[in-house]
Amino acid sequence: MSALGDVAAAILPPEAGGPDPERVASVARRMIDRMPAVSQAGLAAALVGLEAYAFARTGRRLGAGSPQRREALLADFARLGGTPALDTVKSIVLLAHGADAYAEEIATVGSRHEPSRPDGAMNLTPASEWPSTSRCDAIVIGSGAGGAFAARELARAGFDTVIVEEGERWTVDRIRSSHPLDRFASIYRDGGTTMAFGNPPIALPLGRAVGGTTVINSGTCYRPPAPVAKDWFEKHGLALANPELLGPRVADVEATIGVAPAPMEVLGRNGELSLEGAAALDWKSSPLRRNAPGCRGACQCAIGCPNNAKGGVHLNALPQACEAGARIVSGLHVTEVLVEGGRAVGVAARRSSGEVRISAPLVVVAAGAIPTPPLLRRSGLGRHPTLGRNLSIHPATGITASFEEEVVSWRGVMQSVGIEELHEREGILLEATASPPGMGAISAPGYGTHLLGRLDRAGNTATLGAMIADAPSGRVFGARSPIVAYRLAKADERRLATAVGAMARVMLAAGAKDVELGGGAPAVRDESEIEAAVERLDVRRLRLAAFHPTGTAAAGSNPSRHPVDPEGRLRGVDGVWVADGSVLPSCPGVNPQVSIMAVAAGVGEAAGGAP
Ligand SMILES: Cc1cc2nc3c(=O)[nH]c(=O)nc-3n(C[C@H](O)[C@H](O)[C@H](O)COP(=O)(O)OP(=O)(O)OC[C@H]3O[C@@H](n4cnc5c(N)ncnc54)[C@H](O)[C@@H]3O)c2cc1C
Incomplete structure (x- = not known):
């Protein structure tokens, strides 16, 4: 063996x-x-x-x-x-x-209906068929939330735009016919094992596909909260957060990706229980707003939607960019932004058969908040002292609650309900989040017979997650591959403990028999036990994950604090712009895709209008 x-x-x-x-x-x-x-x-x-x-x-x-x-x-x-x-x-x-x-159930559920919409029409060339040298007006590195919207604006402004994406295209047929583990291991960077190192280590998964992380995200859509956007505009001098510009861009993003509240008929019991618990506590809650028109509740967002219902940018902004003339190369890894005489002149990239060069006077870096700093460093553009610093990750944790009734958390919308009671006051956002069938077992405690018993009872378990708006506490090192270090701030540790207690209250109010808090704390069966259990909780033993890295190439008006200027230009070089999560100057405190898309659209407009 x-x-x-x-x-x-x-x-x-x-x-x-x-x-x-x-x-x-x-x-x-x-x-x-x-x-x-x-x-x-x-x-x-x-x-x-x-x-x-x-x-x-x-x-x-x-x-x-x-x-x-x-x-x-x-x-x-x-x-x-x-x-x-x-x-x-x-x-x-x-x-x-x-x-x-659960592979069979995943395949059956995923192919029960006709896809909600066809695959997006894209002008896409695999790297193997792309010429080894070529020329265009603008290159966008990365086809995720930021890259897609920046590219669309550039293409609409008349720029011959090439989007270079390291990941592959995942059509609905490919998603439906692939084993769930192959979907997971292929659509995530490094087989889904990216981490922020620290005490505790924090899983930090990132997408790598045509459409970037939006292909495997949960589809939750929050607008940038008004106080956060105000802070970005007034304190950081981020022109792109000017409410007069940001408001219409957010509205355009929402219309493009199809944002609407999750319908009750597909919500599923996991989400309903969170609504019921919050209502019993008189806490503010509602079905989340999502970019998933035609969602069938297959609960597979995190491994690629088998119904083309979740509107990742591969189904909207990228096809729109292509309609305006943009081209996409997939499976091509940019190794370097090329600069001559202080100006961008293109990119060097690598495919399995060798080197590729694409020449252009304008390069938009949208590789994501973790890959962008190393890419700039290996291009000789990493001199700014705060590049790679200022990393927020919006740390998340979750609890599991046992119910007498059958819950089957994976029948319904994966991320379904938001509870905002503690959001404004404490920066804590609760979201009912399930996992694709069978894949939630990853965090089950124990070994052997105890663990097998737990897995047998999975159908009676509900899950709830929480995220906290963190102080920038991390840093991305490295020039070849990123190494992420993150030190959880004391105040954020306390907030995580508060979040765990709040989740337990919701689940007990919904009728849970018991709630496992994690972090070495005992399970609780009654609200009166929560405070003492949270006292015993060791935050460093909680299972933490983070899905929202931002801030590593912050944009703003202070040249010594912000590596990127208020409109998205990288300082110290001409013709290089940044348009991904790394430009957000602080943690938005909500799921960030809409903020990233709206800000990136602004970068694309500014780059397209720049002389
Ligand atoms: C599991 C999960 C669930 C999430 N759920 C939500 C949610 O419900 N709502 C929400 O708002 N946010 C969610 N997010 C976060 C959201 O998807 C990201 O914040 C957002 O997609 C980041 O956008 P980006 O443009 O910065 O990077 P990405 O979307 O990650 O795109 C970057 C792209 O650049 C490519 N790239 C990187 N380096 C290179 C290179 N050298 N050459 C070529 N290409 C390169 C990558 O392959 C990737 O495709 C979730 C994230 C995860 C992991």
């Missing part, structure tokens, strides 16, 4: 009803193959550590012996400080098992 199979057998013992460990290992390997070498090395070290520990303790491999023996070995290994290594392996095993166990 392989080392990965041994661990799978210990985490999910087949004797107690768990899956075939070698099957789990072979599915997991499809994901591991897509991880960067450094993550593969970390995983291999964790596996070797586990096997070595088992051998030192018992003289046998981890996979040998009874389920109880294996479970005890895992528990001891964790107690001796092995938790981070074990958690890494466990996440991969559970993701592979969950995705595989």
Whole structure:
């Protein structure tokens, strides 16, 4: 048996009803193959550590012996400080098992209806067919939320625009016919393993596809909150946040991507319970506004919508850009922005068969808040002292609540309901968020029979998430690949604990039997237990994730504080603009795609109108 199979057998013992460990290992390997070498090395070290520990303790491999023996070995290994290594392996095993166990249901649900709309019509060329040298008026690096809108404005202004995207195109047929784990491992950067390192480490997944992270995001659409936009405009001098310009751009974004409240008939029980809990507490809540007209509640947003219902930019802004004349190259990684005599002259890029050069006097960098700083550095444009700093990630955590009734959180809208009671006062936003079928198991606690019991009861479990508007506490290092460091601020730790308590209140008010808080706190069964449980919660042991990196090339009027000027020009060079999440000067405090799109449209307009 392989080392990965041994661990799978210990985490999910087949004797107690768990899956075939070698099957789990072979599915997991499809994901591991897509991880960067450094993550593969970390995983291999964790596996070797586990096997070595088992051998030192018992003289046998981890996979040998009874389920109880294996479970005890895992528990001891964790107690001796092995938790981070074990958690890494466990996440991969559970993701592979969950995705595989539900693959058929995912395929059936995903192909039950005709797609809500056809694939977007795009002028798209795979990198292998693109000439090795070419010329155009403007290049946009990255086809995500920011890049799509900036490119559309440039193309509409008459610029011969080429959008260069490292990821591939995911048509609705391709999504429907691919195994869920392959969707996950391919549409996410580095097989979905990107992290912010710190104490605690925080998962920071990023999309890589034609359409960027919008292909796998949850589809929630918040406008930039008025106080935040005011701060950007007045304190940071971000001209693009001028309310007279931002308001109409937000309205245009919403019309383009099709924003409307999630309809009650597809919301699903997971969202309904959050609404009921919030109503019982008299807390402000409502179905979220989403860009998903025609949503069927397949709960697969995070692995690509199988109905073309969620309006990622591959279904709207990119086709509109192409209609205005833009071209897209997919599968092409930009290695460098080329500069001569202080002016942009194009980009150098890499495909499997070698180098590509595209010449243009205007380059818009929209690679996302994490890849943009390294790309600028390796282009010799990383001199500004705050480039890569000022990173906010909008940290998120979640709780699970058990109900007597059947919930089946994955039947309905993936991210369905927002509870804003603590938003204005504390920067805490609660959102009812489920996972695609089987894939929520990734955060289930425990091992062995206990864990299998948990997975069996998944249908009676509801999930609720919370995000906190964080102080900029992170930094992106590196020039080749990004390395992200993040130190959770004390005030943000407290806010996370408050958020956990608030989520527990909502779920208990909705009738939950018990709520697992995580972070080493005991489960709660009654509102009176929450305060004491939250007191015992260790925020550093919570399972944290973040989905909204911003701020690493902040735009604003202060040349020593903002690497990018108020309209989106990178300082210190002519013809280079930035139009992605990195230009937002602070955490918007809400899901950021609409803010990024509106600001990027402004960058595109400014670049298109600039002499
Ligand atoms: C799981 C998940 C759920 C989310 N849910 C929501 C939500 O519900 N609502 C919301 O508002 N936000 C959500 N977000 C966040 C939102 O999608 C992002 O904030 C937004 O897409 C970021 O836009 P961007 O333009 O900065 O980068 P991206 O959309 O990430 O686009 C950047 C693109 O650049 C490409 N690229 C990078 N480097 C290069 C290179 N060197 N050469 C060529 N191409 C390159 C990347 O492959 C990528 O496609 C979610 C994010 C995740 C991960």
